[in-house]
Amino acid sequence: MSTGNIQIKEQAGAYESPAELFKAAARYKGERYFYMNKDKSEWLIGLGHAYIIKDESRNPELITEQFQALLDQAEQPHHIRLFGGFQFDAGDSSLFDAFGHSHFIWPKIQIRCQHNQLTYTYTDMTDEEILNWRSDDEIKAPVVQSVANLNEGQFLHNVATAVEAMKAGQFDKVVLSRQKKVVMDAPVDSAWLIERGLQNEEYSYFLLLEEQESTFVSRTPEQLVKVEDHQLSTNAIAGTMAREIDQAAQKLMNDAKNRVEHDIVVRSITADIEPFTSRMNLPDAPEIMTNRFVYHLYTPITAQLEKGNVLSISHALHPTPALGGFPKEAAATFIEQAEGDRGFYGAPMGYVTADGEGEFVVAIRSMLIKENIAVLFAGCGVVEDSVPEAEFDETETKFKPMLQLLGVTE
Numbered sequence: 066m067s068t069g070n071i072q073i074k075e076q077a078g079a080y081e082s083p084a085e086l087f088k089a090a091a092r093y094k095g096e097r098y099f100y101m102n103k104d105k106s107e108w109l110i111g112l113g114h115a116y117i118i119k120d121e122s123r124n125p126e127l128i129t130e131q132f133q134a135l136l137d138q139a140e141q142p143h144h145i146r147l148f149g150g151f152q153f154d155a156g157d158s159s160l161f162d163a164f165g166h167s168h169f170i171w172p173k174i175q176i177r178c179q180h181n182q183l184t185y186t187y188t189d190m191t192d193e194e195i196l197n198w199r200s201d202d203e204i205k206a207p208v209v210q211s212v213a214n215l216n217e218g219q220f221l222h223n224v225a226t227a228v229e230a231m232k233a234g235q236f237d238k239v240v241l242s243r244q245k246k247v248v249m250d251a252p253v254d255s256a257w258l259i260e261r262g263l264q265n266e267e268y269s270y271f272l273l274l275e276e277q278e279s280t281f282v283s284r285t286p287e288q289l290v291k292v293e294d295h296q297l298s299t300n301a302i303a304g305t306m307a308r309e310i311d312q313a314a315q316k317l318m319n320d321a322k323n324r325v326e327h328d329i330v331v332r333s334i335t336a337d338i339e340p341f342t343s344r345m346n347l348p349d350a351p352e353i354m355t356n357r358f359v360y361h362l363y364t365p366i367t368a369q370l371e372k373g374n375v376l377s378i379s380h381a382l383h384p385t386p387a388l389g390g391f392p393k394e395a396a397a398t399f400i401e402q403a404e405g406d407r408g409f410y411g412a413p414m415g416y417v418t419a420d421g422e423g424e425f426v427v428a429i430r431s432m433l434i435k436e437n438i439a440v441l442f443a444g445c446g447v448v449e450d451s452v453p454e455a456e457f458d459e460t461e462t463k464f465k466p467m468l469q470l471l472g473v474t475e
């Protein structure tokens with residue numbers, strides 16, 4: 066029952082681009098987010114923290130309960146969405162020390178765009194604050210100073226060790242990753258990133274989350290799960306070929322190693338959502354998904370949701386073997402020992418509505434920025450017949466969306 070302790074005002078607004086809105090929201094720096102879906106038909110901006118639910122555990126029940134407790138105090142009706150994510154693993158990545166392992170925001174100002182219509186949802190703001198939240202800030206474009214691989218040798222070694230472990234029958238697949246460090250000549254502003262990002266056609270989601278001095282950014286093509294009108298959609302995206310390779314799409318479709326990697330993901334996802342759903346539907350063979358720099362093998366999966374909400378389904382799916390491996394536990398142990406903690410790289414991030422519906426993505430093609438330094442992440446599926454140097458090349462291609470966003474490559 067609503068007690069009305071949380072004051073919400075909602076109104077329609079004229080269309081403005083997300084980059085312009087971020088420029089105008091300089092006073093909320095360190096407390097902003099942006100989320101845009103793949104076909105750009107919908108986006109969400111959050112400015113300021115009305116409420117932040119942050120916990121050191123990765124706990125969908127806790128988020129569901131605390132969100133409900135807030136909703137119970139709010140005036141109805143409204144369109145508030147809780148936005149954030151759960152870190153990839155339980156460990157403490159120092160890069161991500163500003164963020165909780167469960168990290169969700171109810172913003173002061175939520176701006177939601179659906180088919181070019183904007184809806185502003187203001188929480189606990191006076192009329193005067195609503196009229197005066199904008200401040201203009203000069204955005205300086207930073208310039209790249211240096212780019213370096215952080216753990217090239219370790220990555221090659223990890224792939225070779227994983228191949229040996231798989232030959233010895235310890236597991237079937239593991240996803241290993243590496244990092245690059247890009248140093249810019251000045252702090253990187255989110256408005257600048259969004260402006261640049263919207264000019265590139267990535268066929269991908271666009272996600273950005275600020276917390277104090279840290280900003281996490283992802284251009285992922287990979288949906289983890291969407292729940293809308295009780296319909297669940299998810300997909301397997303695994304198996305990759307650089308588009309610059311001659312006849313890449315056809316080669317990828319016929320490549321035994323990539324098909325094995327992909328099938329493991331399909332089998333694991335369908336088993337994970339089975340207990341929550343009925344009427345599951347998926348094609349017999351994968352399709353080709355086109356990104357700007359790569360092709361992926363792609364299997365769309367739909368089902369009717371019978372129990373749980375978007376948070377509990379995300380938790381049940383994560384990590385799919387597209388980011389972890391198979392069997393899940395053996396792969397997770399290998400990753401933990403070989404790489405350490407991943408923070409939000411590969412993590413489930415997205416939004417949940419008051420009805421427990423919403424969408425979560427897998428936060429790959431991503432980076433963490435602090436001031437003028439960005440650490441970029443890229444990984445790839447490793448199976449028994451993987452070759453370390455070929456996997457290295459695949460990750461090199463997967464860095465491109467973030468490198469391009471920072472102006473390292475065109």
Ligand SMILES: C=C(O[C@@H]1C=C(C(=O)O)C=C[C@H]1O)C(=O)O
Nearest residue numbers: 303304305387429443444445446
């Ligand atoms: C791990 C990443 O990508 C994942 C691994 C893929 C693969 O191994 O073919 C393909 C898509 C993603 O599921 C990444 O981009 O960092």
